[in-house]
Amino acid sequence: MFKSIMIFIFFSLGSVGAYAKIDLVTLPIRDQVQLTIYNPADLTLVREQRTLTLKPGINRLELSWAETLIDPTSVYLEAPQHKGQVNLLEVSYLPHVKESAIWVIESQVSGEVLVEISFFTSGITWNAFYMATLSTDEQSLHLQNEVRINNQSGEDYLNAKTRVIVGKIHLLDEIAQLAKQNPPYGMPIEPFPFTDGNGTLTPRLEEEIKEKSVRSIFTDSVGVAPKQIIKEGLSEYFIYTIEGTESIPNGWGKRLPALDKIDIPVQVLYRYDEQRYGTETQQLLFFKNDQEHHLGETPLPDGQVIVYRQLAENQHLSYVGQLQTQYIPVGQEVEFNLGTAKPVKVEPILMDYKTENYLFDYQGQISGFDRIQEWQLKLTNNRDIPVEIEIFRQIEHPYWNVTYAPDLAVHYEKIDLDTIKYRLTLPPHTKEYLLPYTLTLFEGERQSKKTLIKGMAQ
Amino acid sequence: MKLVISISYIIFSLLFLFAQSSWARVKLVALPEREATVVRLDNPMAILLEEERHLTLQKGINQVDFSWKGVEIIPDSVRLTVLEPIDSVTVLNVSYPPNEQALIWQIVSQNGQQVKVRISYLLKQIDRLITYKAIVNKEETVLDLTAFVVLRNFSGENLPLTRFQLDYGETLASKLANGETKRISFFTANQLPIKKYFTFDAAQLPWDPKQISDNVSIPVHYELDNTPENGLGKQVLWDGKVRLYAEDGHGNHLFLGEDYAQFTPIGQPLKLMIGDSRDVVITQRKISENRVNERRDKQRTQVILYDLEAAMQVDMENFKDQPAWVRLKEPMPEEWEMKTSSHPYKREHNQEIIFDITVPAKEKVIVTYDYVQRNMRP
Numbered sequence: 001m002f003k004s005i006m007i008f009i010f011f012s013l014g015s016v017g018a019y020a021k022i023d024l025v026t027l028p029i030r031d032q033v034q035l036t037i038y039n040p041a042d043l044t045l046v047r048e049q050r051t052l053t054l055k056p057g058i059n060r061l062e063l064s065w066a067e068t069l070i071d072p073t074s075v076y077l078e079a080p081q082h083k084g085q086v087n088l089l090e091v092s093y094l095p096h097v098k099e100s101a102i103w104v105i106e107s108q109v110s111g112e113v114l115v116e117i118s119f120f121t122s123g124i125t126w127n128a129f130y131m132a133t134l135s136t137d138e139q140s141l142h143l144q145n146e147v148r149i150n151n152q153s154g155e156d157y158l159n160a161k162t163r164v165i166v167g168k169i170h171l172l173d174e175i176a177q178l179a180k181q182n183p184p185y186g187m188p189i190e191p192f193p194f195t196d197g198n199g200t201l202t203p204r205l206e207e208e209i210k211e212k213s214v215r216s217i218f219t220d221s222v223g224v225a226p227k228q229i230i231k232e233g234l235s236e237y238f239i240y241t242i243e244g245t246e247s248i249p250n251g252w253g254k255r256l257p258a259l260d261k262i263d264i265p266v267q268v269l270y271r272y273d274e275q276r277y278g279t280e281t282q283q284l285l286f287f288k289n290d291q292e293h294h295l296g297e298t299p300l301p302d303g304q305v306i307v308y309r310q311l312a313e314n315q316h317l318s319y320v321g322q323l324q325t326q327y328i329p330v331g332q333e334v335e336f337n338l339g340t341a342k343p344v345k346v347e348p349i350l351m352d353y354k355t356e357n358y359l360f361d362y363q364g365q366i367s368g369f370d371r372i373q374e375w376q377l378k379l380t381n382n383r384d385i386p387v388e389i390e391i392f393r394q395i396e397h398p399y400w401n402v403t404y405a406p407d408l409a410v411h412y413e414k415i416d417l418d419t420i421k422y423r424l425t426l427p428p429h430t431k432e433y434l435l436p437y438t439l440t441l442f443e444g445e446r447q448s449k450k451t452l453i454k455g456m457a458q
Numbered sequence: 459m460k461l462v463i464s465i466s467y468i469i470f471s472l473l474f475l476f477a478q479s480s481w482a483r484v485k486l487v488a489l490p491e492r493e494a495t496v497v498r499l500d501n502p503m504a505i506l507l508e509e510e511r512h513l514t515l516q517k518g519i520n521q522v523d524f525s526w527k528g529v530e531i532i533p534d535s536v537r538l539t540v541l542e543p544i545d546s547v548t549v550l551n552v553s554y555p556p557n558e559q560a561l562i563w564q565i566v567s568q569n570g571q572q573v574k575v576r577i578s579y580l581l582k583q584i585d586r587l588i589t590y591k592a593i594v595n596k597e598e599t600v601l602d603l604t605a606f607v608v609l610r611n612f613s614g615e616n617l618p619l620t621r622f623q624l625d626y627g628e629t630l631a632s633k634l635a636n637g638e639t640k641r642i643s644f645f646t647a648n649q650l651p652i653k654k655y656f657t658f659d660a661a662q663l664p665w666d667p668k669q670i671s672d673n674v675s676i677p678v679h680y681e682l683d684n685t686p687e688n689g690l691g692k693q694v695l696w697d698g699k700v701r702l703y704a705e706d707g708h709g710n711h712l713f714l715g716e717d718y719a720q721f722t723p724i725g726q727p728l729k730l731m732i733g734d735s736r737d738v739v740i741t742q743r744k745i746s747e748n749r750v751n752e753r754r755d756k757q758r759t760q761v762i763l764y765d766l767e768a769a770m771q772v773d774m775e776n777f778k779d780q781p782a783w784v785r786l787k788e789p790m791p792e793e794w795e796m797k798t799s800s801h802p803y804k805r806e807h808n809q810e811i812i813f814d815i816t817v818p819a820k821e822k823v824i825v826t827y828d829y830v831q832r833n834m835r836p
Binding site: 091234398415417445 | 668675710746
C-alpha cells in the first residue's frame, strides 16, 4: 500500500554525531490525505494527517520517501490541535543516507498527537477538457467541462481529498528537479574561488519525467450520481474541490465532470485580420462567462476544446474544430476561434492609385503630397444563414484619412493609431458584396496640413 | 578526516645546546579537547569557525601542530589568539610543512602554564541558506513568517554540539556531521500586515491581450515593511527562498507560490512575488500621433526640428470580487512633457512614469494621457 512514505519514531541516545536508533516506538499510517494539484506547473501539495505518539521533550522521527517524486525541502509538520506545544525544531539529512530525514520534534504533550505533514510532489497533473456542441441554428451552445487527473508520482493516493487549482503559480525551481536532488538542498556554493578550491555544484539533472500515456477511468461508483465539484476563489487562484475522496493509484488517470450547461446563448462572428490570421477568414464564437449565459459562477480554466455542431436529423453531429482556450475570468467575454471559415471570404482589392496635392518648397523641390488608394473589399457568404463579419485593416501609416460614398451604410470604427474596423451582416448566399473606400495617405508637408482636412484621423 | 592538534615542547636549554642543528617535530600524546566551538554564518561569502582550546605550554619555545587532513580549511585563514593569560606567550612564527594539510606555530611561553586560545579559520564546502515559510490569511491582509537556516556541511569536519551564530539573535546549538544537511527554524513573526499589488509594465507586457493566444498574466506581489510597527524591524532579513501559503478558510492551506526574497535591511520593504493574475486585464493603445511645432532651416526648405504629440489610452478591467491595486508602469521617450493625464502619476525616472490605480471590484478604469515628445529630428 504505502510503500514509500514511512515514518519511524525513535529516541536518540544523544550521542555525538550519529543518531542511534534504539527504540522504535510506533509506525503510524496516514489517517487522511489531501491532494492539491496545480496546473500547468508539475506540483502537488500533499497534506496528510497521522497520529504520532510523542513523549514530553525531544522526540526524533525518521521520514523516508524512497522511490517517490517528493521535494524533501518542502516537508513541514504542524500539530493543529496543539499549536505552540509541538514544534518541528530541526530536519536533518544525514550523510550517506538517501531519501530519508531525521526530524527533531519538541513536544510539551504526551501521548497520541494528531499531526499534519505537508510536502510537494511532482508527477500528479490535471488538465481541463471541454466539449462544446453548437445548436443547429448556431444560436446556442451546450458546454461540458471535465477535469482530468493523472498520477505518475510513484505513490498511491487512496481515499484522498482532491482539489485542483486554476491559476498561474510562480516557482523558482521545478519540483521534479528538487525531488531528484541529493543532498536535498544541493552542495555548498563557493562564493569566490580559493586557490585550491574544488567546490563544484551538483550538475543539474536534465532528465525529464517521461510522459506516459495513461488509461482514464471514470468515477469508481457505477449508477450513482456524478460527484459534485465545489468551487471557490482564493487569492489569484480558483480551487475545485472534488466531493468526498478519490483513489488515484500510481499510473492511473481519472476524469471528473466539472461543468455541464445547456442553452448558452452564443454569437458567431467571422473575422478578417491579416495581421493576426493572414488572408483566411476565421470563425469565432462569443459568449460571456456570466449569469446571462448560464455561467459566471467560476472562471473557466484554460484547456482543450472540441466543438461540434448539432445536425437537424437524428441527433447527428458534425465536427467543427478544436482549439486551446485561454483562462476566462468571471464576467469576461469568451472568444473561441474555431479556425478558418472557407465559406465566408474577404478579398481586399486595390482598384486605383494616384498621387495628388503636391507641395513644393522655395527651391522647387517636392515637399509633400497625398497618396490616394481606392480600395474595394469583396465579401462572399456561401453559407445558408446570415453571418456577422468584422474586418480589420492595418493602414501602417500614422497620417491618413478614409472617405466613402455618402450612401454607403457601413462605417468604420477607429481601433488605434493605424487600425480601422468594419462590422456588417452578410445575408445568406451572398456571392459578392462590395465595400469601397478611399484611403488617403499624407506624405511630407501634407502631414501638417492634414488638420485642415475634414474626417481626418486625429 | 580529522582535526588534530598536538604540542611538542623544546626545552629551552636543549634549544640552546642544539641551536644549530635541525630538530624533528614531535607529535604529542595529549590531544587537547576543543571547547566552545562557534560557527559564524554572518557573512554568506565564507563560513568562519572559532574554537577554544586549552594548551599546556612549557617554559620556552613550544611547537603547536595543527593539522586538518580531509578538512576543507583555507590554510591562510587560520589564526591563533591567546585569550588568557594575555601577554604571557608570544607566537613567534607559523610554518607550513610540505605536502601536509597542517601548520606549526612556534610559541614562546614565559613559564610552564596552561593557556586558553582561540583558533579561527575559514571553512570551505560548508554554508548556509536562509529559507522562509509564510502563511497569509484568506483575506490576504496579514502574514505569519517563519525563517529557517539550512546548514550544509560537506567540509570534512564533524561538528559535535556547536553554536551557530547568524548576524543577529541568539546562537543555535546543534550538531552537524560531515555530509549532513540540516534545516533549523530560527524565528517566527506572526500577523505581519501586508499589501497586495498588481504590476503592469507596459515596456514588458503585450499591449493588446486579444492579439495573443494566451492570457496576459499580470505579476502579483505582497509588500511588507521590515519595521518594528509591523512586528519585524529587529534585524535584516537575509535573502532566501520564500514559500507562500494561504489559509483556505477550511483549516487547510493552499500553496500560493514561491519567490526569492531580496536582502531587506531594517525599514525597507520586502517584496514577495506570488504569481500572475489573469483576473485583471489591461489593454493599452496609442490612439493618435501628430507632428506639431515644425521648425525649418534657413532656406525654409526642410523641417529640421519638430515635436510629436501622442495620445495614450489604457483600459484596466478588474474581474475580481475585490478591488485591485494596480501599479501601471509606462515607458516614456527621452525628452518629453506631459500635457494632460486622467490620473496623477509619479516620475520613477526620466523614461518611466507610474500610475497607482485602484480598480474597484468588477469595474473598469480608463487611464488616458497625452504627452509631447520634444525636439525630434527627421
